Amino acid sequence: MSKGKYGILLVTGGQTHQEEYAAAFAEDDRCKLVGVTDEKDVDRRRRDLNQQLARHHGIPYFSEIDEALANPDVDVSSICTPPERRARVIIRCAEAGKHLYLDKPLAPKLQEADAIVAAVRQAGVHSQMFSFITQPWARQAKATFERSKIGQLLAIHADLFFAKGKPGSAQLSVPRMEQYPPERHQLLEAKRELDNIGVYPITMIRWLTGKKFRTVFGITANYFFEEHQKQNVEDFGLLSCTLENGLPVTIAVGRYGWTSHPAGGVNRMILVGSERSLVVDVNRPRMEVFSDETPWTMPLVHPEDPMAFWRSTQQEVKVQPKGSWIPLGPPSASDASCFLDCLDSGRDSELPAGEAALATEVLLAGYQSAATGEVVTLPLPR
Amino acid sequence: MVIHSQIDRAIRSVLASQRVGQPVFVRCIIQGSGTGHEVEKTLARVTGLISAWLNQQLQRIYALRASQGDGASLALQFRDGATALVSYRHEPRRGDDLDLMILGNHGAIYHEASSSVMCDEVNPFFSGQEHSAVEVTLILDAIQRSFRSGRPESILAELRP
Secondary structure: OOOOOEEEEEEOOOOOOHHHHHHHHHHOOOEEEEEEEOOOOOOHHHHHHHHHHHHHHOOOEEOOHHHHHOOOOOOEEEEOOOHHHHHHHHHHHHHOOOEEEEOOOOOOOHHHHHHHHHHHHHHOOOEEEOOOOOOHHHHHHHHHHHOOOOOOEEEEEEEEEEOOOOOOOOOOOOOOOOOOOOOOOEOOOOEOHHHHHHHHHHHHHHHHHOOOEEEEEEEEEOOOOHHHHHOOOOOEEEEEEEEOOOOEEEEEEEEOOHHHOOOOOOEEEEEEEOOOEEEEEOOOOEEEOOOOOOOOOOOOOEOOEOOOOOHHHHHHOOOOOOOOEEEOOOOOOOHHHHHHHHHHHOOOOOOOHHHHHHHHHHHHHHHHHHHHOOOEEOOOOO | OOOHHHHHHHHHHHHHHOOOOOEEEEEEEEEEOOOOHHHHHHHHHHHHHHHHHHOOOEEEEEEEEOOOOOOEEEEEEEOOOOEEEEEEEEOOOOOOEEEEEEEEOOEEEEEOOOOOOOOOOOOHHHOOOOOOHHHHHHHHHHHHHHHHHOOOEEOOOOOOO
C-alpha cells in the first residue's frame, strides 16, 4: 500500500457530514487531503464554514470548484454539498473524471438522480454513497442471511431513530400536510428525517435482499420538534412497502430526542424467516453499566445546530457520550476506507450512484404517498 | 412470569404518568402461532388496544399480507395524527410474545420479545381491557377490505378510542 496515493478533494466543508468523511479519509494512510472547495457563488456563511474545515485540516480552500477539479492530484471528490445543489456538483466532479464519495441521500429529485447515474456511467468513474452497509453488524447480518439460516424470507421490519435534539416542542394539534414533490430538505435547524434517516434502512434492505421496492405507502409527521414543524419538514416517517417479489417491508424512522433512548437510538431490523427470525440490533450484544456518577444530561442547544447534526457544533456544546450501554462488536473500518478498498481492487462499490438512485426513488414514492394517502407503485413515471 | 395483560397495565400506567408525554407512534410486532383468520383477529384486537393507549380514534388501515405463510402488517392512522405499525410474525416454535415500542413526544417505552414469557390463557392480552366485539369486528372488516383492495381503507363507523 503506497501512502497518500489518493488525493481527496472535499467539496463543501463545515457543518455538513464532510466533517466526518474528511476525518475518516484523513485517518486512512492511503489518502492525502488536497483541499476544500465549493461552487464560487456560495453565500458568505457557507464560504466561512468551508474555510473553517480547510483550516482544521491545514489544507487550502479553492473558491472555484473547476480550479480544484483541474488539479491532477485530485483522485476522489468527497461531496457533501446541500441536497438542493448536490446533483450539479456531483455531475461536474464526474465529468472531471474524479471518483465520487457521496453524502446521502443522493439527490432530492428523480431527474437529478437519473442525471447523476448517467454522468457517472458516461465518465466511467467509481462512486459510493455513505450508508451503514459497510458496518460489521450489517456484514454479519448479510452473511447469516445468505447462509439461509432463517429459511425463506417472509417479511422485514426496520426501525431507525436518532436520539438527538430536545423533544416535546412540536404542536401535536397541528397535523402534518405533506406536499409532493418535497421542496426543502436540509435547513439550518431541521432536515427531512424520512429522507435523511430513511435512506439507511432502504439501502440496507435492497443490499440484503437484492430486490427492488415495488409499492410504497408512506406517512410523515411532526411529533417531536418545533424546529421541523416551523420549516415544514417532517421529524418522523413510516413506510409500508412490498419488494418486487411481494415481500412486505415496514420501516419506521425519525429523530426523537436525546432522552428517548439509553444510547444513540433504536437501530434494529427483523428479518422474518420461515425457519426462524434474524434480529439485527446495533445495540446488541451490549454491556450495561450503572453507577453513582452524575446521570447523563442533555447538552445545551447549539444555536446554529439545535438537532446536533454536526460533529463541530456538538464539540462546541460539549456533548458527552452516554455511557450506560456499551455495544459489543468488532472495530469497524470507516465507510470511506471501504470505498478506497474498492478503488484499490478496481471494483465497483456495493452502493454506487445507481443503487443510491433507487433509494431516492423509494423515498420520493414515500413522500408522494404521504401527500396523496395512496399506495405508489414503482418505478415512478419519468 | 410476565403476561400480556401485565404489559398492558404497565403501559397504561406509564402513559397515565405522562413520563413520555403524549403517545404518538406505536410499533408492535406480535410473535405467535396463529394462522389464517386467527392472525387477522389478533391484529384487530391489538389494533383496538393500541387505539386505547393512544386515546385516539382509528381512521385508516393499510394491510399487507406476507408473501407466504401467515404473517401480516398493518399501517394505522389515527384521527388526531398518531400512527402505528402492527405486524404479526408466525413463530409456531417459540410461543407467543411481542416487541413493542411506544413513542411519546417526550420519551419512549420499549418492550422486547423474549424478555417475557407468556402464559397460555385464552387471549391474555385483553383480559378485562379489550374493545367491544363490535369495534373489533369493524377493525377486522377494514383489515380484510384493505387486503382485498391493496389500498388503505377507512373505518366505516366511529370507534371510541
